[in-house]
Amino acid sequence: DTAVSQTPKYLVTQMGNDKSIKCEQNLGHDTMYWYKQDSKKFLKIMFSYNNKELIINETVPNRFSPKSPDKAHLNLHINSLELGDSAVYFCASSDSLPGQGIYEQYFGPGTRLTVT
């Protein structure tokens, strides 16, 4: 069974479009995250939710909006896509809050977004 799953795995779209990436975890974790990995392989956190509540919101354009319908799901919606949004987006989950210190994050397989 896949612990953290993301759909789609690949997403190719044109500038200006709106797209969503879905994430689901079956680990019973309370905290979920979205990360962006750019072409240089740098990983940067975007958002974190705990029990459907936003707890980390890094400096990300407001075209990116996370939505957590329940604690097992954290979706990422992106409006007006730009070339610079091309990257691999990873979802992750953990069973403790960042801030509690002890946590191990489980990552999904990633969604490769290409904006043309």
Add this chain to the structure above:
Amino acid sequence: LAKTTQPISMDSYEGQEVNITCSHNNIATNDYITWYQQFPSQGPRFIIQGYKTKVTNEVASLFIPADRKSSTLSLPRVSLSDTAVYYCLVGGGATNKLIFGTGTLLAVQP
């Protein structure tokens, strides 16, 4: 904000011990140090986590000096399958900041 830097790449041979360092000069008092392994086209995978001194598990050891401004991931007797990118992650303290290091590509040769 903790800025974390790592060597871009390292080479090793099978059976050798490999030590990968991470510099995090601005680490906060309550921040933890975590290391992840990433294979191509996969998400990062947890290796080990520590706060100070030394931590050891079945796959690696983590050394953290008293000033906590750096950390060293030690992989004993690497194999070809250890070829991957290794990231340190600093954070988890009260500020809720999570900062990944720049990543180190470890290439293990036979």
